Structure formats: C-alpha cells, structure tokens
Amino acid sequence: MKSKDILSRVFEITRDPRDGLLFLKEFQSLSPESFAILYADSETIFESSEALFSDLKLLYQLDLFPFVVLEEDSFQYLKVFFPLEQMGANPNDEKTLGFSYEIIAREEPLRESVKTSIQKKKIPILLWNDEIEKLESVLDRCRAILHSSKVIYVSIDGPFKDPNSGKVKSILQMENTFPVPSGVTITESQKEFIQLSEAMLSKIEDPKFSIVLTSPFTLLTELFTVKGSGTLVKRKNKIHKFESTDGVDMVRLFRLIEESFGKKLKPDFFQSKFDVLFLEESYRACAWMQKTEYGYLLSKFAVNGVARGAGVGRDIWDQILEHCSPLFWRSKPDNTINKWYMSIAQGIEKDSSWYYYWLGVDQSLIPGIISLLKSQPEDFGLPNPSSDV
Structure with a gap:
C-alpha cells in the first residue's frame, strides 16, 4: 500500500485529515524511539487483539513505531494464535499481526535496542512480568530512557464516560490525586490506570507528559484528532500572567502566534505592546490583551495545534474571564472557532470581513466597541484557511 493510500485509510477512520496531518508532522518530528509507549492489558489482547493490531499496522506503515509493553501471558497467547513475524511469517497473512516486530531483551x-529495532523496521515489544517488576516501574523507566512524553493504556473497558450523557471524559487535569469523575463506576483496568496516573504524574515535571486510557478500537482516533477518543490525564496546565515583557521570550512568543495561525505577522505587530499576556509555561498557548476605554481587547488568542487536545486553550480562556472584563474581540468569518465563540459570547455583529464579539459589556458601549474593532489593523499577511483572531 502506498503512503498516500495509507494516509487516506487513516483519515477515513479518524474523519479528520486536517488535524491528522498536523499530528503526523508532530510525531515525525520526534526521535523515532520517543513517539509513544503503548501498554495493552491481557484482557484486551485476548478479546480484541485483531482490532489493536490493525491500527498498529497502519502506524507501522506510516513509519511510526510505538514501544509496546505486553504481559508475558499475553505474548504466550499470541504465539499460539498468531505466527511470529520475526521468524519469517508473511505480514499479509490474515493470521499474522500484520507488521514486523522484535522482542526487546530485558538485559540489553x-x-x-529500541533504536536498532526501529532501524530494522520492526515494532519493539517488551515483555513484562509482574513478579519481576511492577507495571508502574516498567513504564516510568522506559519513558525516562526513551524520552517519551506519551503513555497509552489500551483497555477493552475503554475510557471514562459521563454516567448521564455517555460522553467520553476527554481531559482530566491532575494536581495531587486523580480527579475521578463523579458517579462513574470504576472497572479493574480503570482502577489500574488511576494508580498509574497518580504514580507517574506525581513525579514527572514535563508539562507535555500525558497518559491516556483508550479502547483498542479507537487508537488512531486518539492519536490523530484534537478531540481524541480516550481519557487523557495530565498535570494541570501552568498559565502565567504578564503585564510587561520582562521574563517573556518575545521571539518564541511571536513564533507561537505565527505557527498557530499559519501566517506571518506583519512587521508593525512586532512593535506593538500588550497590556496583559496570558502564557502557558511551555509557550504552547497565549492570549495577547490590550486595555482600552471600553474594556479588554483580545488581540491574539493562539494555541499550538497539538496543544488543542490538551485543554491548554480552555485554561487560557478561564484566565481571561477571571482577569479581563469587559471583553471583546473579532474573528474572520471562515475561522473554525466561530461556532464556539458564538456559544460563549454575549453578543455578535457581522460584516463581510469580520465577526465582532463581546462579553460582559454594557449595551451602551457596543457601538464604540464595534467601531474600535473595525479600526484595528490586519496583523497577518495574506489569509489562508487557518484564520486570525
């Protein structure tokens, strides 16, 4: 299967080619051994290994090689029901895993060993024995050595869901203990996931690190869409508030804004000043605010593409609401975020060039606000599908 056909198959499954390409580019920018660590419990292997291996095969065909951790009992099951690729089985045989792999020796x-395995185009697999080493210890040790910021726990029970709506709890931010959703019945695998999350996140300082619980049937959707398909657990995002450029890497900040919107800023914007800046500690999201006679103008709301699935934008927005009222802003008509803006704004006015929004504003100020918004310069070069705020 050609690369284009493989991508088409992935995007057919995820139904999200635009974000899919963004995540693929991000994954391919990593050192191959750092892509992700994937653990599948024995029940998942026994009951739904073919679904899991189907998605792993597509990752393999995209030259993405997750480091897979399996229980020894699971692998014994696979030896019985699936031929071993490393011994020369045909990957196209329906009874094979569909991709080449290599067992990583614990003593090496x-x-x-992982880098060598990947260079040979084989997915590295580590066999785990609970009597020798606890799962938490295995995953944390491997994460530290491979410099991976993503651990994927695959379980037939799937992610946590709201007991009333049935919707997946997509992001949980942890401080000291795991924020178990109220009213949720916890399965054994979910209980283990909670214990893993608390143990790993309590000692990992990397703000990009996350551990996610997902189903073997939706692995690609979890990896290649902003919304995901699992419950992602991470440290609470740290948002800093600045009222001057002291302590701000302005070059890095401008790069974030340009990358987020896919456009180059015009030279004049580099000379402009913010009155308030909300900035995520790793420069993955920011809100550039200017104080006016009518309240606060949200000049730029930038979120790194990959960070959109980690709740960073929502945390920035919460800080805006807490510190900056009244609030108003504008957005291009083709901006995909308009649907969300319309759901949270107090009011909206439109013309052919912009949508104008406001929140917490006295009615008498609206004409002046719209006039001010219309007078603002265009800060980016030629527009493209990812519009400017």
Missing part, C-alpha cells in the same frame, strides 16, 4: 541497553 533499552534505548540502543
């Missing part, structure tokens, strides 16, 4: 240096 892990990073070098």
